[in-house]
Amino acid sequence: MASIIDPLAGRQILPFYLVGETGAAPVVRGRIASVGGAATSILDRHDYPFAVASLQAEALAIAACLSTFMKFDGVLTLQAKGDGFVKTLLADMTSDGAMRGYTAFDGESTVPVADDMADSMPASVPLLLGSGYAAFTVDQGTENGRYQGIVELAGDTLSDAAQAWFANSEQVESAIAAAAGCRDGIWTATALMLQRVAGDGGNAARSADTDADKAAQDDLWHTARTLMESVRRDELVDPALDPSTLVFRLFNTLEPHVAPALPVADKCRCSPEKVTAVLDQMPAEELVDLVADSGMIEVTCEFCKTTRAISPPATRH
Ligand SMILES: [Zn+2]
Incomplete structure (x- = not known):
């Protein structure tokens, strides 16, 4: 079915599930966050160099993706601190879809990443942030409802940092890819995430799983990861490519099911x-x-x- 995509309004967070041939229960939980509309209006208010704006847009997409995995209502914050050109990077999103972000950078020195490089690959953490850490905070706004995980900025991308945090905090296997691009002043910012659904470890409902089921689930997870790694950057930043189209294109062989999309808005919480x-x-x-x-x-x-x-x-x- 052909449809006209409004790049500013039609791009949101799409939850999906991969069931595979094993049947009823999802083996992989997925999200594709496409937040170009909100990212464009957020970035319009800041005068960032292109490479910094691209890093910020990617962070917004990743924060949006991660926030929808929260088990409670609250705010998910991605904050990175570096000793490089970018000093502080912040992106956060509430469970009802209010997103915001800002970046503090060294205005005195030259941007270490050329525009065409920033436009052709994921934002480089070593070049832009240098050494430092990323903190992921989930805050429910109550006294005990705040927890934070900190990871060193060891990988090349923000996706690497998010994946490291997710592996530490949730103890489940996950994979993340993100990309941001800009055409004629309109940003696309997309993060794609897969998370393996825990199939054992005390889950009574699944304790009857046979070894054959387990092997089939392992197989499905590895196939899903391989398919995800095949996603091209130009697919993630294509403003005309609808997120659900991308999900079915990538994971068609694994019986994808999509859930209703979740909204994202450029909305600050200051007052x-x-x-x-x-x-x-x-x-x-x-x-x-x-x-x-x-x-x-x-x-x-x-x-x-x-x-x-x-x-x-x-x-x-
Ligand atoms: Zn504000």
């Missing part, structure tokens, strides 16, 4: 109340330096670039 609360915590002598000629303190949100004029705490009492 005048939150900014005021931060100012209220600051020492009075530091606040004095921040007061503008107007008598107000101007605060710009790093994420959405909204500037608010807040009256200093002392004048409010």
Whole structure:
């Protein structure tokens, strides 16, 4: 069926499952997050060099993918800190699809990755971030509902870091691929992730699995990974290629099933109340330096670039 794809509206997170010939139970859980619409409006507000924007777009897609694997409502944050050109990279998404991100980089030195290189391969972690770590945080907004996993930036890509974190925290096999591209000012940013569904290890419902079932499941997982590795970068960044089309193209032999797509929106969580609360915590002598000629303190949100004029705490009492 032919359809017209709106590159800004029609691209979201598509959950899918691979069942294979073994029958009813899914053996592989998958996600394809296609967040170009939200990434475009987020990146429009920042003046990043192309290679930095590409890294940010990839991080947004990966955060979107990971967030839909959360078992609880909350926020998933991907934060990377490096000693290279990029100092801080941040992308987060709530379970209802509000996404935001920002990157802090060294504005004094030359961008270490040329535009055409950034446009032809995944963002290079060693070249852009250098040495450092990536922290993945799941925060449910409650006292005990926050956990964080930290991995060293050992691989070439953000996908490598996300995969390392997932292997550590979830103890399940997974695979991630991500890519971002830009044509005429419109970004595509896609992350594709596979996760093996735990088939044993105390799961009573599966304890009757025979060795033959286990072998078939192993086989399906390895086939799925191999098929995923065959995905081309130009497929991931093609604005005309619908995510479900890509899922069926890649995994057609493994009986893919797709679930309803989950929405993604460019939506910050800042508010005048939150900014005021931060100012209220600051020492009075530091606040004095921040007061503008107007008598107000101007605060710009790093994420959405909204500037608010807040009256200093002392004048409010
Ligand atoms: Zn904001």
